[in-house]
């Protein structure tokens with residue numbers, strides 16, 4: 391039901407003074423969702439983090455990219471994470487448990503004016519690299535000591551969590567409840583939300599790497615925060631793009647010269663121009679793309695001019711708090 395609990399506990403005038411513009415936009419979106427007929431009920435997604443696993447600034451970096459944060463010229467950024475919101479059902483799902491999960495949950499609570507429960511109704515994990523799952527530790531006995539939060543992931547990831555501390559303790563103490571997904575098989579999380587996980591090529595040291603299609607008949611989102619080159623995909627990216635309304639895609643690097651001291655072949659993410667190049671023949675798909683998972687060296691996270699250049703000419707650039 392579409393009750394807006396907290397925001398209606400005060401007078402309208404006080405309310406207008408106490409909510410921020412972002413909260414107001416969210417409330418309007420939620421109301422719009424509530425007014426839709428049940429067949430049209432929609433979901434929306436809020437971006438909670440945009441950086442590669444290590445966040446921005448990155449530890450030990452004194453180059454121009456990260457120096458700007460220390461000098462107060464650029465805002466820092468947490469690792470990639472999203473909130474999938476079903477306003478009509480008052481439920482929300484977190485995608486990725488980043489090392490900054492605490493800050494991201496606090497941010498989400500504030501941005502949505504306490505509209506949802508503080509803890510998500512479920513967490514989706516793509517893979518076992520540090521930026522994508524280590525925030526789970528905040529749910530354990532030493533911190534939140536949560537009860538049975540469903541954690542959705544593919545089988546190797548599930549096994550990794552069950553078999554290795556400290557994650558295994560979260561399972562044993564029922565802080566989290568692992569829900570193992572099957573590759574390429576759609577499941578209903580609740581009446582208005584379906585999820586399909588598929589695997590993508592990536593460095594799978596501890597787990598496979600998942601991408602998710604999440605949505606319903608009204609709206610679908612594709613989440614691909616981490617992958618190796620598109621050319622290695624068995625099913626072309628374009629065919630997935632045709633199935634969805636919005637696609638969040640790995641944009642770790644803008645160019646292959648960003649890491650002069652490392653062999654970029656060891657970390658073969660698709661370069662942003664390669665992603666854009668893929669869509670030369672499919673210009674209508676470009677408007678669906680939102681780039682995310684920026685390395686600290688990627689100018690799309692630290693250079694406003696580059697951000698403007700790419701967002702105006704080509705595709706969307708993810709920013710924290712943006713709702714899709």
Ligand SMILES: [Zn+2]
Pocket residue numbers: 442443519521522615616683
């Ligand atoms: Zn990553």
Ligand SMILES: [Zn+2]
Pocket residue numbers: 447448451452453454455456457686687
């Ligand atoms: Zn840096």
Ligand SMILES: [Zn+2]
Pocket residue numbers: 517519592616
């Ligand atoms: Zn990764």
